[in-house]
Amino acid sequence: MSQLSQRPADPVVGESHHHESAFGHVTGAALYTDDLVGRLTGVLHAFPVRSEHAHARLDSLDTAPALAVPGVVRVITAADIPGVNDQGVKHDEPMLPVDEIMYFGQPLAWVLGEDLEAAKAGAQAVTAEVTPLPSLVTVPEAIAAGSFHGIQPTIDKGDVDGAFADAAHVFAGEFEFAGQEHFYLETQASLAHVDENGQVFIQCSTQHPTETQDIVSHVLGIPANEVTVQCLRMGGGFGGKEMQPHGYAALAALGAKLTGRPVRLRLNRTLDITMTGKRHGFHSTWRIGFDDDGRILALEATLTADGGWSLDLSEPVLTRAMCHIDNAYWVPNIRVHGRIAKCHKTSQTAFRGFGGPQGMLVMEDILGRVAPQLGIDAAELRRRNFYQAGQDTPYYQPVRHPDRMEACWDQVLAAGDVATRRAEIEAFNATRDDVKRGLAITPVKFGISFNLTAFNQGGALVLVYKDGSVLVTHGGTEMGQGLHMKMLQVAATSLGVPLSTVRLAPTRTDKVPNTSATAASSGSDLNGGAVKDACEQILGRLRHVAAGLLGAPAHEVEISRGIVSALSSAKTITWEELVNTAYFQRIQLSASGFYRTEGLHWNLSEMRGEPFKYFAYGAAVSEVEVSRFDGSYTLRRVDIVHDVGDSLSPLIDLGQIEGGFVQGAGWLTLEDLRWDDSDKPSRGRLATQATSTYKIPSFSEMPEVFNVALLEKAHEEGAVYGSKAVGEPPLMLAFSVREALREAVGAFGAPGTVVELASPATPEAVFWALEAVRSREPVPS
Incomplete structure (x- = not known):
C-alpha cells in the first residue's frame, strides 16, 4: 500500500461529519x-448595456446620455481596456466587443x-447603432452552414469497417x-478594490482563482503579483464558475482602477441565465x-457540441465526451469524430461531468433504443457488454x-x-390502461483527472501555531460540495x-x-x-523533537488524537x-505542500493515452409511473450503489451522490433550454430565462424512496487515503430515470416496440413518445 493511500490506526478521515459551514448555511x-x-x-x-441582436455589426456606441444620468460615475467600453481585450483562454472572447456582436x-x-438603480438607468440611456447580420442559433443550422471552430479530433481503434461487415445486427x-443551465443559488459576483499600494484585491465567486x-x-x-483573488465560498458552481467569472472579475477590477x-458586480438571475x-x-x-449474442462489435459516431459564440472550454468538453462514449461497455472497434458548432448564443x-454525461448519454440512448430490436432485455444487454479484466478503452x-x-x-x-419488483410492475401494467410503470438499471464508469495532464497538480499551506492550533489553506474552492x-x-489525520485543532482559511x-480549477x-x-x-513535512521535523522528549527513536514516534507516544517508551506527551x-528549539512549524498526479499521459x-488516474463506478435502479x-x-423509487x-x-x-443524481435527473427530464430560432427581431434570445419557464428539480420531483449505499471494500491504491472522487460521477446515475421512462412508455405499446425518447424527457416529450408508441407496429421478433 502506498504512503499516500495508507491510513493510520485511528484516522479522522472516514468519520461522518457535517459540512464545515453547515450551521452558517442554515442560520444565514x-x-x-x-x-x-x-x-x-x-x-x-x-450594470451592463446589452445587445438586442444575436449577430450584428457594432457601428457606434453613444455613452454620453448615460453620463448625464444622476448617480452615473463612469461608462466602461472596449476603448478603456489598457491590456488585452479578452476574457477567455483561447483568445477568441473579447471582454467587450469592438465591432461585432455575437449573441x-x-x-x-x-x-x-453610485447605486444599482443609477447604473441601470445609465445603461438604459446608452444607445448603440448596429447593422444586423445573419445568425446561426441551432446546431443543425451550424452543421448545414459548416460553421465550426476549434479542433476536430477523431478516435479510431480496431477494424471498424471489418467489424461492421461481420456484424449480425447493424x-x-x-x-x-439539450444542454443545461447551472442555476447555482448564488449568481456571478465580484467585488474589487485597489489598496494604497496599487494592489488589486478581488473577492470573487470563482472555481478557479x-x-x-x-x-x-x-x-x-499588469503582472499577476499585483492581483490577489480570494474565494470565500460559493453558493454553488457546478462548472459554471470555472471560466465564466473571469470577465466579470476583470470588469470590476478595471472599474476600481479607473x-x-x-x-x-453581481448579476441578477435574469442577467446570469x-x-x-x-x-x-x-x-x-x-x-x-x-x-x-448481443455483444457490441463496432461503433461509429459523430458528436457535434454546441459551442456557442466562442470556444471557452468546448475543446476539452468535446474530447471528454468522446472518451466517455463507451461508458461501462467494451467496444473493440470504434471510430468517433468530434467537432464544435459555432453558433450565435452564449459561449x-x-x-458537472464536463462532456462525460453527453458522451455516455449517446451510448445509453442507443442501447435503450436497440434492445427491443435485438429481443434482449435492456438490463441484460447492458451487463453483457461490461468491461472485463484485460480490456482497454477506445483511447487505449x-x-x-x-x-x-x-x-x-x-x-x-x-x-x-x-x-x-419487476414481477410486480408487470402485473400492475397488465391491469392498468391509464398508467404504466417502468424500471431500469444503468451503470456509470467515469474517468477521474483533468484530460490536460498539466492541470493535475495541487498546492497547500499548513501553519502550526505555538499553541498547537493548525491553519490550513489549499488551492481548492468550496462551493457547497464539502471539500x-x-x-x-x-x-x-496526517498530523x-x-x-x-484544525481551522481552514479562505482560498x-x-x-x-x-492552482488548478476545483473541477473534474x-x-x-x-x-x-x-x-x-x-x-508530513511538519511531522517529519516534529518526530525528531518528540524522540528527544520520549527517549525513543524518531521512527517509532506516533501521534494520534493529539497524544504523542513511541513504541519503546512508557512516556506520552501532548501535541x-x-x-x-x-x-x-527553533523548528519550522509551517510547510508548503504540493501534489501532482503520477502516471498520466495524453496525446x-x-x-490516445492514459489521461485518468482511475475510474469511478456506480449503478442505479429507478422506477417511474407514467x-x-x-x-x-x-419517480417512485431510486436505489444507488456507488464506488x-x-x-x-x-x-x-x-x-454529493444524492445531489448529483437529482441534478442529472433535472437535465434529462425537466430542464428544457429554448432559444428563439424564429426570424423575428428576438431571434437568438433565450426564451427560458426564469423559473417560470425553466424548471429545475424541486422536492416534488424527489423519489418517494431514495436509497444510497457506498460500495464496500473499494480502497483505491495511489489516491489520498484510498478515497475516490465523488463530485461528478453520480450525475450520470440519472440515466436510469430516463431509461425507466422509456420502459414505461414502451409498456403502452405492443411487446418489442421501439421507443424514441427526446432529452429532456419532459412530460410533453413523454406524451408524444407515448402517442407514437401506441400508433406504431411492434418490431418483428
Whole structure:
C-alpha cells in the first residue's frame, strides 16, 4: 500500500461529519461575495448595456446620455481596456466587443453608478447603432452552414469497417439533446478594490482563482503579483464558475482602477441565465453493430457540441465526451469524430461531468433504443457488454477494477429487490390502461483527472501555531460540495490531532499560487495530496523533537488524537507540548505542500493515452409511473450503489451522490433550454430565462424512496487515503430515470416496440413518445 493511500490506526478521515459551514448555511451567518460589500465604503455598482441582436455589426456606441444620468460615475467600453481585450483562454472572447456582436444579450458596455438603480438607468440611456447580420442559433443550422471552430479530433481503434461487415445486427440513428443551465443559488459576483499600494484585491465567486487572477492581469496589463483573488465560498458552481467569472472579475477590477473606488458586480438571475454559458447540447449520428449474442462489435459516431459564440472550454468538453462514449461497455472497434458548432448564443462552458454525461448519454440512448430490436432485455444487454479484466478503452487506457462495476450492479439489484419488483410492475401494467410503470438499471464508469495532464497538480499551506492550533489553506474552492471538511479531516489525520485543532482559511492566490480549477472531481485528490504533503513535512521535523522528549527513536514516534507516544517508551506527551518545545528549539512549524498526479499521459492529436488516474463506478435502479393522458410521471423509487473508494467523509459523499443524481435527473427530464430560432427581431434570445419557464428539480420531483449505499471494500491504491472522487460521477446515475421512462412508455405499446425518447424527457416529450408508441407496429421478433 502506498504512503499516500495508507491510513493510520485511528484516522479522522472516514468519520461522518457535517459540512464545515453547515450551521452558517442554515442560520444565514455564512458570508458570500456579495455580503462583503458592506465592509467597504464608496462602492460603485456595475450594470451592463446589452445587445438586442444575436449577430450584428457594432457601428457606434453613444455613452454620453448615460453620463448625464444622476448617480452615473463612469461608462466602461472596449476603448478603456489598457491590456488585452479578452476574457477567455483561447483568445477568441473579447471582454467587450469592438465591432461585432455575437449573441443576444452580450454586454456592449458597463455602467458604474453610485447605486444599482443609477447604473441601470445609465445603461438604459446608452444607445448603440448596429447593422444586423445573419445568425446561426441551432446546431443543425451550424452543421448545414459548416460553421465550426476549434479542433476536430477523431478516435479510431480496431477494424471498424471489418467489424461492421461481420456484424449480425447493424443499427443507425440520430440523436440531438439539450444542454443545461447551472442555476447555482448564488449568481456571478465580484467585488474589487485597489489598496494604497496599487494592489488589486478581488473577492470573487470563482472555481478557479488562479485563472481569474491571470485574466484580470492581462486585461489590466499588469503582472499577476499585483492581483490577489480570494474565494470565500460559493453558493454553488457546478462548472459554471470555472471560466465564466473571469470577465466579470476583470470588469470590476478595471472599474476600481479607473475610478479609484471599490466596484461591485453581481448579476441578477435574469442577467446570469441569459449572459452565462450552459452545459453543451450535442447532436449525434451513430451506427452500431452487434453479434448474435448481443455483444457490441463496432461503433461509429459523430458528436457535434454546441459551442456557442466562442470556444471557452468546448475543446476539452468535446474530447471528454468522446472518451466517455463507451461508458461501462467494451467496444473493440470504434471510430468517433468530434467537432464544435459555432453558433450565435452564449459561449457554452463546463458543467458537472464536463462532456462525460453527453458522451455516455449517446451510448445509453442507443442501447435503450436497440434492445427491443435485438429481443434482449435492456438490463441484460447492458451487463453483457461490461468491461472485463484485460480490456482497454477506445483511447487505449487499461480499465482497472472492472469487477467493481459488476459488484455495484449486483449489490443494487439485490438491495433494490429488483426481480420481485419487476414481477410486480408487470402485473400492475397488465391491469392498468391509464398508467404504466417502468424500471431500469444503468451503470456509470467515469474517468477521474483533468484530460490536460498539466492541470493535475495541487498546492497547500499548513501553519502550526505555538499553541498547537493548525491553519490550513489549499488551492481548492468550496462551493457547497464539502471539500473544506474533507481537507480538515485529511490534515487532522496526517498530523494526528483532533479535528477541532484544525481551522481552514479562505482560498487566496497570495497564499497558494498557480492552482488548478476545483473541477473534474479532482478537488480532494489534488488538494488532499498537497495538504497531506505539507503536514508530513511538519511531522517529519516534529518526530525528531518528540524522540528527544520520549527517549525513543524518531521512527517509532506516533501521534494520534493529539497524544504523542513511541513504541519503546512508557512516556506520552501532548501535541501542544510537542509544538511548544519545537518552537523553542527553533523548528519550522509551517510547510508548503504540493501534489501532482503520477502516471498520466495524453496525446490529444492521436486521442490516445492514459489521461485518468482511475475510474469511478456506480449503478442505479429507478422506477417511474407514467400517465397515459398527459405524459406526467412520478419517480417512485431510486436505489444507488456507488464506488467512492474508502470514503474520506461518508456523510459528505452521500450528499454529493444524492445531489448529483437529482441534478442529472433535472437535465434529462425537466430542464428544457429554448432559444428563439424564429426570424423575428428576438431571434437568438433565450426564451427560458426564469423559473417560470425553466424548471429545475424541486422536492416534488424527489423519489418517494431514495436509497444510497457506498460500495464496500473499494480502497483505491495511489489516491489520498484510498478515497475516490465523488463530485461528478453520480450525475450520470440519472440515466436510469430516463431509461425507466422509456420502459414505461414502451409498456403502452405492443411487446418489442421501439421507443424514441427526446432529452429532456419532459412530460410533453413523454406524451408524444407515448402517442407514437401506441400508433406504431411492434418490431418483428
